[in-house]
Amino acid sequence: MSSASQHETATIAVMGATGSGKTSFINLASGSDLTVGYGLESCTGEVEAATPFILNNKTVTLIDTPGFDDTTRSEAEILGLISHFLAATYENGRKLNGVVYLHRISDYRMGGVARRNFRLFRELCGEDALKNVVIVTNMWGDVTLQVGEAREAELARSDHFYRAILDKGAHMLRHDNTLESARAIISAAMGLVPEALLVQHEMVDEELYVSETSAGQELQADLDKQAKVYRDNISAIKQEMIEILAKRDAARNQELQSLRIDLIRARQSLERVEKESRKLQDDLTEHQKLLVKRMREAAEVIEDKETSLRKLQKQNFTQQAQIEELKMKVAETQQDSNASIRAVLDQYREELEVARVEEGRKTQAMLQTASEAHAVEIQLLHQKLAEQTKANETKVQTIHKAHQEALSRQAAQFQRRIAGTSLPGYTAAPTSPGQQQDTRKSRILHLIVVGGQERIRLSPEDWQSLGYAVNAL
DSSP states (O other): OOHHHHHHEEEEEEEESTTSSHHHHHHHHHOOOOOOOOSSSOSOOSOEEOOOEEETTEEEEEEEOOOTTOSSSOHHHHHHHHHHHHHHHHHTTOOBSEEEEEEETTOSSOOHHHHHHHHHHHHHHOGGGGGGEEEEEEOGGGSOHHHHHHHHHHHHHOTTTTHHHHHTTOEEEEOOSSHHHHHHHHHHHHTSOOBOOHHHIIIIISOOOGGGSHHHHHHHHHHHHHHHHHHHHHHHHHHHHHHHHHHTOGGGHHHHHHHHHHHHHHHHHHHHHHHHHHHHHOTTSHHHHHHHHHHHHHHHHHHHHHHHHHHHHHHHHHHHHHHHHHHHHHHHHHHHHHHHHHHHHHHHHHHHHHHHHHHHHHHHHHHHHHHHHHHHHHHHHHHHHHHHHHHHHHHHHHHHHHHHHHHHHHHHHHHHHHHTOOOTTOOOOOOOGGGHHHHHHHHHHHHHHHHHHHTOOOOHHHHHHHHHHHHHO
């Protein structure tokens, strides 16, 4: 596979014990509908590829694998299924971006079977690929947060659990059963540098059989230990049965019967282990060849699915390009239309401006004409007003002159009357010519005072003449 294609795709294997929620996790993250088991028996008996989906601009394929503690297949068969599938994908030029290993945080302890399964998983990956392993704890809803955090801490720090691979660069994340959580975990695995697993190197590059791989040898060693335990158990049961039979103790017949049952079970277990060991060693049988063929076909199916998805992406890209081109054309047409509209509007504005200027000029001319006419009218009014004012002034002067002349005549008459009248109690003192006018005033004032005191009877005309005379003096 080319580097460009490798960059555009991401393949992630999902592993873990039976019932750890592998298939549910894959269906949630990818939108697939792989069969999920809810009973005691496992449902994932084969290696399955989920429907590819797009995440972070990459085509992602999740691989669902059966657990090593599968209820329908032996550990040797499961190891063969997983190993041959991984070898087939590697032969097609595909490396895993990461391996997600699910662990139920609800498990109150990690028993011998779980630890043995994890040892096989570790041997499949190899030390160099452990940095691409993501340990995912799930089923947090089945425990309290305090209990879950305590178990998580123990898993991370104990040498019997995950501390060793965490020290090698593996990652540990939580899954809260939401799409966001699942996609975040997948994104974390996608960000890792693709790395071939140890079993892929061994089976493809070194052309080893499954039994010769590190995982196969680990399983064989474990099977040998189990076989030895069962053989020792069978020997012990036989020895105890011989002792009971030698004593011919009828009271122990029930115990002897129980030992016979234990012996049968031990032999069945030994037979199962030996059969599994033979399957592991005989991985070139017709069954295994058929298995390899099926795994290669499965890998090809994955490749076909991703090819189809890439074609759809390419078609979508082409359609998007066409849409963008149409948008550009529409934008250009709209720009041309806008330019035409702007030109018409500019012309209309110019015409309006010309009309406005012309109308303003006409209005100004009308105002100028009206102003000149008003100025002429005002000038005529000023002339009429000036003529009227002049006529009024002449009339006032004439009236004033006539009035003054009348007053002067009355004053003269009154003076003559006064001059010939002797006032009671008043004796005129001799006066010089320069004091003649003051003497007249004194006489008139004396007349007014004495007349007021002695009640000299004067006619209204005399009093008016007297006032005029005083004013005239």
